[in-house]
Amino acid sequence: MDGRILPGPGRVVHHGDVVVVLGDRAPTDLVELLFDAASVADGDGLLDRLRQHPHGDEPSLGVLVCHGDGFTVRIGADLLYRSDHVGYRSTVSGPVDLATADPIRVAIGPADMPIGPAADHPGLREGAWLGTGAWVDTGPTVGASPQQLEGVVCGTCAAFVHPRTLRCRRCDTVLEPPRQAWTQPAVPVASLRMDDGTRHVLNGDVVVGRNPSGHERVQSGAAAPLVVTDSERSVSRSHAELLVQGWSVHLRDLGSPNGTSVRLPSSPRHEPVPTGEVIALLPGTEITMGRRAMTLLT
Secondary structure (H helix, E strand, C coil), X not given: CEEEEECCCCEEEEECCEEEEECCXXXXXXXXXXXXXXXXXXXXXXXXXXXXXXXXXXXXXXXXEECCCEEEEEECCCEEEEEEECCEEEEEECCEEEEEECCCEEEEEECCCCCCCCCCCCECCCEEEECXXXXXXXXXXXXXXXXXXXXXXXXXXXXXXXXXXCECCCCCCECCCCCCEEEEECCCCEEEEECCCCEEEECCCEEEECCHHHCHHHHCCCCEEEECCCCCCCCCCCCEEEEEECCEEEEXXXXXXXXXXXXXXXXXXXXXXXCCCEEEECCCCEEEECCEXXXXXX
């Protein structure tokens, strides 16, 4: 697991598939239990031991157990749990005991914990470290640095979602007007499913190609490279660009000899994308670059 630690009093313990956040005033025997549990590889076993412990409901205790495609989460009353998914962000105050699937990033920490870490926050490593919270990245994302997004907060589950969506992406509640708009750091708004089954979560602008690292926008840091393997060399070094603009994704062909085509969900056939022209993509759009294909998902 990759992640970062929010500096402060207390302890952040990382071992295997488990991350624990513990306040600086936690009972000594609970601290000893957690350090003893460093030899326990089964995170769910640790949760069971905590539930039976007299101080298992300690307000400043938080536990994340990673299962590969999701987390089991247990936090006390003094902490919050936040998770970023494709298309929405969820924030829940403790006490919480739940399971969640397919998050991009999760975090546990104090009520005023920032949405994302700063560049100078220390990385999450195996062992016990000084800290008051932790961010954990569950899988790779591609894209330049996230932008700010304007969205609305669901009155039922507090998820941060698209300002014009009719229903909450997390709990399916109808979002009735009036809606108060908020600005937060961006959540990933889409992902790409490749024709070989791999998936890439879009966290900002990307240049797609066999070797896009030489493109000027990648070299300047304005976009990230997304490498597509192609033994037939039908995909150009820098073939096309995916542009994340607000909650939308756009596509631009970069003058590739074999071209780029798209099939929108409502269309029966693929249409070529004129070189340099920026077109808006819808969820479910099929994209073909040379002999490689991918689908935009949300």
